[in-house]
Amino acid sequence: MNSKVPYTRLMFFKEKLELDQSSENILLEYGSLFAARKKEFSAYFEDFFSKIEQTKHYLEVQDYPGRLQKIWEKWFAGLFSGRVDQSFLDMMWKSGTTHVKINLDHRYVNLSYCLARSFCLKIIREQVPAGQQNDINEAVEKILDLCLLIETDAFITNTYQCDQEVINGIAHQIRNPLTVIGGNIMRLKRTPDSKDNMVEGTYETILTESRRMERMVAEVCTYNEVFHKYPEWQVIPLHEQLNKVIEDCKSSYDLDKLDLQIGFAPLELMVLGDPWETGLLFRHILDNAFEAVDPENPVITVQTSLDPGNQKFVLVEVFNTGQLSLPDDPKQLFTPFYSTKSAGTGMGLSIARAAAQKIKGNVSLYKALGGGVICMVTLPRGDGG
Numbered sequence: 018m019n020s021k022v023p024y025t026r027l028m029f030f031k032e033k034l035e036l037d038q039s040s041e042n043i044l045l046e047y048g049s050l051f052a053a054r055k056k057e058f059s060a061y062f063e064d065f066f067s068k069i070e071q072t073k074h075y076l077e078v079q080d081y082p083g084r085l086q087k088i089w090e091k092w093f094a095g096l097f098s099g100r101v102d103q104s105f106l107d108m109m110w111k112s113g114t115t116h117v118k119i120n121l122d123h124r125y126v127n128l129s130y131c132l133a134r135s136f137c138l139k140i141i142r143e144q145v146p147a148g149q150q151n152d153i154n155e156a157v158e159k160i161l162d163l164c165l166l167i168e169t170d171a172f173i174t175n176t177y178q179c180d181q182e183v184i185n186g187i188a189h190q191i192r193n194p195l196t197v198i199g200g201n202i203m204r205l206k207r208t209p210d211s212k213d214n215m216v217e218g219t220y221e222t223i224l225t226e227s228r229r230m231e232r233m234v235a236e237v238c239t240y241n242e243v244f245h246k247y248p249e250w251q252v253i254p255l256h257e258q259l260n261k262v263i264e265d266c267k268s269s270y271d272l273d274k275l276d277l278q279i280g281f282a283p284l285e286l287m288v289l290g291d292p293w294e295t296g297l298l299f300r301h302i303l304d305n306a307f308e309a310v311d312p313e314n315p316v317i318t319v320q321t322s323l324d325p326g327n328q329k330f331v332l333v334e335v336f337n338t339g340q341l342s343l344p345d346d347p348k349q350l351f352t353p354f355y356s357t358k359s360a361g362t363g364m365g366l367s368i369a370r371a372a373a374q375k376i377k378g379n380v381s382l383y384k385a386l387g388g389g390v391i392c393m394v395t396l397p398r399g400d401g402g
């Protein structure tokens with residue numbers, strides 16, 4: 018858990034909060050007034066949080082008595098130092114990473130910032146002449162907002178990093194034994210014993226299942242990444258991307274044995290989204306269609322248009338012949354690990370929907386009236402229409 022401090026982003030927050038030199042000067046001007054109350058501030062925190070079941074242990078168990086109180090004192094006085102520089106950003110970032118390490122419930126961090134705010138406002142009301150209260154009030158609001166933003170940023174970044182490390186670690190640990198299992202089964206399949214029907218069937222099952230697990234592990238990592246990654250918004254030519262994904266499918270499916278019909282809108286449609294994620298989305302939707310298509314009558318169609326329900330969106334409709342067995346609750350279709358196919362991982366549709374919903378789009382599946390399955394994908398238009 019050693020995320021690098023994203024100084025540029027943090028300075029961007031500072032700028033957006035209009036925490037400029039004049040605000041810092043105002044904070045400095047009243048610095049001694051607030052610094053004189055730092056012990057009172059940390060005693061207030063101590064008293065408050067030692068009465069809460071979920072937080073009292075942090076005060077009871079410390080490296081040495083009073084360490085946390087000292088941290089709070091130093092931070093409080095530091096707010097009024099007039100220097101929101103790199104070391105200030107470092108301290109705030111570190112507070113977020115430490116709060117993740119100690120597993121502090123973030124709701125209590127938010128609560129503590131509310132307390133800090135009201136403590137400062139009380140001092141202003143009591144000690145600052147009425148005519149000057151607005152300026153210092155405003156500056157205090159800005160610096161506290163910045164601290165909470167940085168702390169929250171570090172908290173989210175580190176929490177995600179921890180999850181990601183664990184998931185990638187599990188994936189790695191599972192992938193290696195699966196490769197060994199796969200290799201051994203391939204070797205066994207070449208031995209004379211494997212000619213026995215039952216033995217061969219067993220080897221085949223082990224091989225299919227280990228490949229399914231391998232895919233599942235990779236897709237869980239992808240799902241997690243899609244879920245957490247900030248989208249890199251770009252204008253994407255829809256038909257170009259769909260054609261590329263269809264082309265990629267050729268290496269996995271025998272398109273010659275299948276009636277694939279493409280019906281794109283006459284003009285290129287533009288989508289606003291993250292190209293990696295929309296590519297992934299289309300690939301999973303098409304995989305789903307290829308895997309579910311009726312082998313007796315294999316037809317898949319891919320059509321694009323502006324969404325008739327909302328012209329700010331484009332619509333991609335993928336139809337395949339075959340059955341759709343709907344669960345009692347249709348929402349389950351998009352829940353991770355839900356699969357009706359014996360070799361399915363249950364991750365494809367969840368990844369596709371997560372990628373679409375991130376950019377305000379959606380993915381839905383329906384039974385077509387005349388038979389077959391329709392998958393509808395809506396995505397935001399990228400040409401400002």
Ligand code: HEM
Binds near residue numbers: 075088
């Ligand atoms: C305005 C609110 C808060 C601020 C500004 C703040 C700030 C900080 C800072 C700067 C650190 C030191 C980080 C490091 O160098 O590792 C820290 C650590 C810590 N904070 Fe917070 N914190 C706040 C609220 C809380 C609350 C509500 C609790 C729980 C009651 C808490 C518990 C801790 C603990 C246990 C540590 C580790 C102390 C140690 O290293 O021994 N903090 N905090």
